[in-house]
Amino acid sequence: MAKKKTKFMCQSCGYESAKWMGRCPGCGQWNTMVEEVEIVSKAKGPRGAFQHSSTVSQKATPIMTVETAEEPRIETEMDELNRVLGGGIVPGSLVLIGGDPGIGKSTLLLQVSALLSNRGLRVLYISGEESIRQTKLRAERLGVQSPELYIYSETNLELINQTIEDVNPAFVIVDSIQTVHHPEVTSAPGSVSQVRECTAELMRIAKTKNIATFLVGHVTKEGQIAGPRLLEHMVDTVLYFEGERHHTYRILRSVKNRFGSTNEIAIFEMVQSGLREVLNPSELFLQERAQGATGSTVVASMEGTRPILVEIQALVTPSSFNYPKRMATGVDQNRVSLLMAVLEKRMGMLLQAQDAYIKVAGGVKLDEPAIDLAVMTSIVSSYRDVPVKAYDCVIGEVGLSGEVRRVTRIEQRVSEAAKLGFKRAIVPSSNLGGWDYPPDIQIIGVENVNDALKVAFGE
Incomplete structure (x- = not known):
């Protein structure tokens, strides 16, 4: 016989307490403790735990005897997305995509679903926020038509699990994880308990059935993915979709990737037919640069493995x-x-x-x-009006x-x-040796800020 008991859980960090407190001891935020009913059963172990190998007894293995191989990947026709994921989608991986409302998360994943299903790979798109008809209308606007793309509108995790068993897809997309609920968890959808348990169950499905799974996550007003911080630790890859809703350009940034490098970015342009890749972002960021304006300097910044030229402006x-x-936008104010x-x-x-x-x-x-010298050059240019x-x-x-x-x-x-x-190119003098210079650009090495400003302003 199951025994019910209540507990108080912080909806921001997941801290648990036997009694209510106005301020969470874990994260220090106020009024985030919510009462939840916990069901404890002696016959069952902790629900939601990852039990991929619980039925098989394993022994400790010397690391020198473990055989490794390159992770198999499925490349999409989006080169930008492949770069952010580290070369393509890894079967059995769990990818979390977060971003502001209306930024284009559902549009991107629906386009990716079309690209994969057109190659004969079965894709199951699960929407907890839209009906099947609404998803179909969105697909028609994007020109998405494929017999291997299945859409399903449901928030009950048990029914979702059964549908995955019936469809047997190669890819699963859940939009969004905050709307999915487990019927055995008494808390409301989107709470810490629900998000943790549902993500753990989806991770078990992805790993045991070797299904690549994409989860859409809502973000808070601070820009962090809503729910417990444990959510980002559980998944294999965390992507943030950034950009202004009133601008056409979107940036997909990787902040965690177990199968590739982090801090990679992909740039897309939102057009009427969906998201379009920007293959040359440096040219994009510099195309509206005003000639002869003061306080403007171009710097070559590295985003992951890709160099990008951007303009730093100062007033x-x-x-x-x-x-x-x-005040600073795009750089740290400190x-x-x-x-x-x-x-x-x-x-x-x-100053x-x-x-x-x-x-x-x-x-x-x-x-x-590496942007320090460019920021200082822009400040001096605006200060001197040169x-x-x-x-x-x-x-x-x-x-x-x-x-x-x-x-x-x-x-x-x-x-x-x-x-x-x-x-x-004005570069540090310690970087001058050991590499081949491009023939069409002059490389000038400087040792301090004074030398750099003399070169930049022709003093």
Whole structure:
């Protein structure tokens, strides 16, 4: 006979408590503890646990005797998606895709379903938010027609499991995981318990039946995937779909990948017929760059294994407040404050009475140290009201003493700049040796910020 008992669980981090508390001890957030009914049965073990090999007794194996092989992959016709996934879809993998409402998650997965089903691979698209008719109307707008694409509208996990048994697909898409509920879990759909148990069951199905499964996840107002943090640890790959709803460009970013490198990005353009790949993002981000404008510098940034040229803009104006403003979009605001302090201390620029606004054009987020020198060049260009030469590309990390430090993969960065017609590349002097220079671009090495600014402004 099952015994019922109640517990209080934080809907943000999954912290459990026997009594209600106003503030969660785990994450520190207020009013997130919700009462849930837990069913404990002596006849059954913990529900939702991954029991792929529970019936087989295994022994510890020396690592030297374990045989490995390259993971098999199924490539889609979307080269951008293949790059983010590490070369293609791995059978039996569990992929989580998060993003803001209306950003294009369902559109992307429906297009991927069409590409896979057109190759004769059976795909089951499970929608917990739309009816079958609504999904069909969306598919007609995207031109998706395939006899191997099955659509199913259901939120009950037991019925979903039975449908997977009947259809026997090679790929399963669940849109979204927050709408799916397990009938034996008494909490509401989208709660920590439901998300954890449903994800564990879908992971068991994916691993035991070797079915590649895509899960769509809602995000909170802070931009994090809703539900417990455990959700991102359970899956094999976590992708974030970024972009502004009022802009046409979308960025699919990999933040976790057990089968490939992280921080890879794919860029798509939202058009009437769906999402279209952007094969040359550097040209896209620079096509609207104003010629001769002050406060504009181009930098070659690495996103995973791909170099991308982006424009960093700066606007420095006298402040009318006691405390000047420091605002940044696409770069860390603390990094901007640090670089401005280096300019004040090492270059003698009086920036403490200036408002500074930094922006990365195109909506890209940059977090690598190789953009430091370009940010400083943009700030100095706006402060002096002198433009940077349009054919210059600035690359380098800056230390607190004003030195320009070595960056990684300098050859790929410079080659991308030469491909787009840039004539000069200002790089750290420690990066000059050991690689072949492209013939159409001049490589200038600098040791500190003072030397870089002299080169950039022709002093």
